Amino acid sequence: MTKEYNTLKNVIELPHKYAAGPAWTRFYDGLKQEKIYGSRCQKCKKVFVPARSYCPACQVSADEWIEVSQEGKVISWALSISHEFFGMPVSPPFITALIRLDDTDCDFLHFIGGIDLSDAKKVKDLIKPGLKVRAVWNEEKKGHMMDIRHFVPVSG
Amino acid sequence: MATRVGIVDIAMTPGAESKDNFLDQVYKVTKEVLDKAGIKRADVGTVISAASDVFHGGMSCANSYYWDAGGAFLKNGSRQDGESLFAFIYAVMRILSGSFDTALVLGVCKGSENPENDMLTHFFTDPFYQRQVGLNETVAAALQMREYMDKYGITGEQCAKVVVKNLGNALRNPYAHIKKRVDVDDVLNSETVLYPLKQMECAPKSEGIVAILLAKEDVAKRLTNKPVWFKGYGSSMDAFYLGDRDLLDGQLKQAAKRAYDMAGVSNPKKEIDVAEVCEPYAFQELLWYEDLGFCAPGEGGKLIDSAATNMDGNIPVNPSGGVLATNPYVSRGLYRLAEAFLQVQGKAGERQIDKKVNTALAHGTHGFAGQCHAVAIIGN
Amino acid sequence: MGRPVAIIGSGQTKHGRRFDVTYPELVKEAVDRVFDSTGISPEDIDGVVSGTMPSMMEGVALTHFYFADVLRSVGKPILKTETCGSTGVSLAITGYYWIASGMADLVLVVGSEKMNEGDSQATMTTVVEPFYQRYFISGAPGIFSMQSQQWSVHYGIPEERVRAAATKLSIDHHNDAFDNPYAHIKKKLTEEEVNNARIITYPVRLWDVCPNSDGACAVIFASEKMAKKISKNPAWVKGVGYSGEEYWFGDSDKVVWQCAIDAAKQAYDMAGIKDPRKELDVAEVYNPFTFQELLYYECFGFCDFGKACDETLKGTFAKGGELPCDPSGGTLCTNPIGATGLNRVAEAALQVTNQAGDHQIPGAKLALAHAMGGVDQYNGIMILGSKL
Amino acid sequence: MEKKSEYDILTDKVAIPYEIAAGPTWTRFFEGFRQEKIYGTRCRKCKRVLVPARSFCPRCFVDTDEWIEISQEGSIVSWALTEYEYYGMPTKPPFIGALIRLDGTDSNFLHLIGGFDLSDPEFVRKTVKNGMKVRAVWNKEKKGHIMDIKYFEPVK
Known part of the structure; x- marks a missing residue:
């Protein structure tokens, strides 16, 4: 402008x-x-x-x-459907989340993925506080927080 | 304490983008407050300003740039970074120490020149962890909002009501930036920035240059027939990493307790006549109600439903329109204080609340999900 | 005046290129040290003051968030003082007023810098606005060179004589630094090495200029009641002064430098000092550039205007001289900018409490600490004494 | 990630865009540059003429709204030859930054001295003296920018 x-x-x-x-x-x-x-x-x-x-x-x-543990429970989450943020390592849609990994005493800040993110209502129905999630890794490792691609819900 | 500290007068710029050069604005606001108080630059004891470096202004060592525009040529002065209520309290300390009779406090932030707040607050992060996962103040706020809604059943409507109330109040404030009559549906239908946070629930990026003149008791009484007195102050800091904190049990309670204790306020619900709080995200105003003791934990939603914080309620909050209407990042704490001052003086014009204001509260916060809070209590 | 205020302890980090620790870990080193040395529990602290140089040096905005844990500030009131190069002294002055006001009894004051992580001189360009001055002021050395050049011409001091005095300061301070366990650059230099060093900004050469240091400094300020309770040997704040002038470098006279003169006068008046050269036992003058140290001697009343070179070459300000300046090696040898002024204060406190070890000036009872900031624009001073 | 000695070093670049309001005073001042004119303003109270033009006197704290076209000649008050280069610097070394007292003004104008060989510091030292008369040299193409003046050259 x-x-x-x-x-x-x-x-x-x-x-x-x-x-x-x-x-x-x-x-x-x-x-x-x-x-x-x-x-x-x-x-x-x-x-x-x-x-x-x-x-x-x-x-x-x-x-x-x-x-x-590479598994933990969702404490909080927020979904971007289309809004872009400066410095964000991923493009929308994405879910940024606080995750309490098992047997730890603070929350780990990362992303939740591997699910359909197009509809906020559906996401809200799926991701409840306490939902179990597990880390998924990128193939290529750079020694960077984003070597973990995201956390996905653990089924069952 | 040896003396009381009085607020003599204030001056401020409107929040909307102006074509003026930054230095001219600082000069005009400084001159305005000195003229109102009827004192010369030469008679000012000390100048304490608040501004952030490059990240909220594009200039490193920010106060070098506006030192003389702020009236500080050959004066003793200093600067507080990040939150402008810090500058207020530091100026109060300087007067209480007996070293200065008067102090000029400046809050300086020309948001119209800066990139978006989300870009700037992204650099509050550490480079190794939170920066790499894209954290900024809006992301932190959305995570805090989700927890707040999940834990206490706060609804989207209740959060949206904060916007409706504050923007409604802003219509009466000539200094407000965003002037728009909105209803709950407008808010809920605005763009989802970060679900559940809506665009209209996020504060804008505003200009804000504010000057406040303080004086010790006898000088204040000489300079104005309506001095407003400093009563109490408290601030408190939380841990750095977002995941190390309880986002619903933050430091505002601690900051408020310190301020109330110093001011001798035992029942804030009754004794605080009006509050100007810093709510860069709508739901935070509800959470801050609880921390400030205006209602019980988890009851912030009910409090706004009861209309108690409306202009004509028992405890009006943000008659100015608050930060949702005007968000000059660094200056916003002093804007709250300036508004609280006008309410106590009864000079808030169309936004003056209807009852007698004896005691007012001003709140400032900065950092992710309210990492740091400051509270000041002033009264007649 | 307000309540009496004392310094009851300080902690400095090892300075240098500290790529062995992260920035918060570096700050922690200084904070841990001050608590260890005073035996105070962090719970007893009423408030914390934090400061650094501009955020662009750090690449992290509002570093008090980043340092919240290591500053032991969680759950406590905090202030974040920043005034560019004078930040360290401004931090100390904040600690002073906090206690003098009666609003606190124990305040932890911490300054820090990791200069090697950013680009210090490039950061300095962002202090200068982009409409006008940024094109001409080459970081810090440019303005200091202009200032010293104007000073020597004004008093008709031959260039060779200025060079000789600056060279003596450089050799002395780099040698003094061997006695200071916290100093960064320690070096035996010859006249030839200093005189023929690479030109940075003519006439300023490499050994006239301070290094980029990483480091932090923590100081605890106390009310009279707490100081007497906790410390057997506190350093008392006798005077503070601070003054600043116009932003545009060309607007004010930097030779008879009013803000430096005023800052000193405020502090002297408060401390009751009439003849600083006689009454002060030691001074920690902010000397990022040898040439500038000379100018300060005059502005602070250590000698007459135009006489700094003569007095320096006579040894008046060297160790063993009438008024030793920068026995720590000063800023010239160690410059973590946001901490530097506080290092000066900590050093002055060590001197008046006879704790400066190998660089102790025997019997020192009254000391001056100083820092400069802005676009050659601010001067701040704190005077410390061994007696209340 | 860079490996230096024992521990990692994370390299990063911070780039932030700003758009700064010139306001009426800078706008008019730089309009003058387009016409090869240098403007100053006079303080109503102390009568000092300050250049560049500005809207207020820092000392008297009153408006300085009397515009005056300033002489393009003046004398050198101080100067420094910069030999080193660093990231982010707008002017490439070697260059001479100087304070120049333009005739009839009461403040020092900061700009460059040039128009001769700067490669030899000894030659520069012999050539440039405080008090020496200099005159503005303009670039052909004007951008309404402080560097529309190329430099000040010695008056022969």
Whole structure:
């Protein structure tokens, strides 16, 4: 859209290099092997996923690494039928969701797929809180969150 | 505390896109508040502003750019990033410390120049996890809304009513950005941004430059015959990762409790005469009612059904039209405060509520699903 | 004035290229250190102040969200102070006012930067607006070169003499840094190496310029009651000052630099300092560029205008001199921008509490900490003393 | 993902578009550039002439609405020769950024000095002096942009 008054267009574009550090490096290496790692806090014993170097609450080291289940329950979800978002790794339609993987103590943010997404009503009838889902992996692994393609409902 | 802090006057720009240059707008608003209070730039003690860097304005070190436009040439000053109520409280602290008699508080955000909020809030994410799965404030809000509806049976109609009420109120507000009479069906039939969230339930992207002049007690009384006093403040921060938090049990309760305790408010339902809350997504206003103690947990839907938060209700919320009508991201907390100030002074014009306002609440939030909240209580 | 305020502890990270940790992990290192050193529990903290340089350096907007956990700020009030290069001192000043106002008794103040993850000088171009100035100001060195060049011509100081004084500062500070366990660049330099180094922005050469450092600094501010209860040896805030001027670089005189003079005067007046050169025992002057350090000596009243080169070459401001400046090696050797000013404050606090180890100035009782920010536009100062 | 030393580094580029309102003052100022004119404005109160033209005086905090065409000649107040290059920089080195006091004005105008060989710093040092007279050189093609002035060259 061109504005009817004088403006100056300016794109600010800068490069960044983010240090992954040991925890993300190891977590992504796990993804490459189709494993999801969490880590357990030494103090409160909670398991956090993705694995991290410290417990967010206790701020002590969470260095006991655990391969967590690739199944879990839906806590919350939202469906985009046609709306595009900047920075979204997938095109609509998609479902973004919070998933509590089995035996972990926080919710994992990812996508739900493998179902018909064209009708919001149908999706709502299918995806109830607590619905069981399981990770589906992409063939090619890049050491990236999207090595997991999405989570699909576990039938039966 | 050694002294009370009074709000002397306010000035602000309308939320709609203007052709004006940013610096001219900052200058005009600053000059307006000084002129209203009848003081010269030279007499201002300190200038505290709020603006975000590049991401909400296109300029790094934002306050370098508008330092002199904001009246701060050779002044002692500082800046708060992200939420403008932070700038208010920091200015209050500076006066309470005894170092300054007056403080100018600025909220600066020219949304019309920025890309969409969803693009900017996407960069609140960490690069390793939440950014890679496309998180932004709208996605976080939709997830929070789903949980809220599922847990308490909040209906789409109840959420839509917030839009109907606030946009209805905005029709009376000359500073509001979106002016449109809508009904529940209009809201529910608007585009689904992220099911269950509708386009009309998401705040727009607005301009908002606001200036508020504060003074210690004796100076405030000299500058205005209707000073509005600072009574209480609280803020609170939640954990970073969305999945580490309980999205229905956030930090607003904590922030409100601190503000109420400081202000000596024990029964907010009765003692708060009007509230200006920050509701970038319609359903959040209902959730905030609960956290602010206006109703019991899970009762936010019933409260709007009861019409208690309408202009003529027991506890009017957002007579200005709120953030759903005007959303200058960083400035929105100070816009709430400015509106609360006008209500206490009885100078809110057509949007003045019908009963005597002794105590008003202003709320600001920023971050995903209300990661951080701030609450200020002011009164006569 | 408000209630008395003290600093009861600080924690600095190891500085350098910290690609071994993520950004929050780096911040955690400083925060853990300050809690370990003071023995305070994070639960006792009433509020947290966080700050960094512009978001474009980080690639993450509003970093206080990202750091919420490591700042131990969950469930607590927070402020996010940012004033460009002066952020560190502005953070300390925020901590000061929070407590002086009576609204808190213990405040954790944290500044941080991961400069190597972004592009620092490219970030600086985004401080300068795109209508006019962005085309001419080459990051930070461009404006500082113009400032120092104008200064030397104004006072008729021969270029060789300015070079000699700048070279002495460079050699001294890079050597001083060996005594500071947290410093980033530590190097034995010769005059020849400094004088013949690669030109960055003429006359500024490589060893006149600070590095890009990753690091964080955490400081705990306390009310009088809490300071006396917790700490045997607090550093007391004696004075604060801050001033800023016009955004356009060409609008104000940067030689007799009013905002630097005013910031110092505010702090001196509050601290009751009449003759800073005599009364101050040590100063941590913000010196991202050797040339600029010279100019500050004059604006802060450490010597007469136009005399900074003479006094520097006499050793007035070196270790063992009359008023040692930057015994830590200063910003010239370690510059994690959002933390740098707070590092100055932490160093000043270490000095007046006799905890600066190998770079302790013996008997230091009154110290100045300083930072500069904006488009050569802001100066902020905090003065710390060993006595209330 | 890039592997450096022991741990991963994530590379990323942040690009954000803005469209900035010029407003009446910049609009009129750059209209002047199209006609090879430099405009300043005078403060009503302190009477200083400020260039570029602006709408208010930062010190007096009153409007500066008296427009004045400014001389295209002035003298150098300070200068710096930039030799290094970095990402995002609009001007390629080597270049000389300079503060120029245009005749009859009370602020310093920031622009480039050019029109001679910049490759040798020693030559530049001998050529460029504070107080030296310079004059604006315009580009043929005008865009209503600060770089419509190519640079200021020494007046022989």
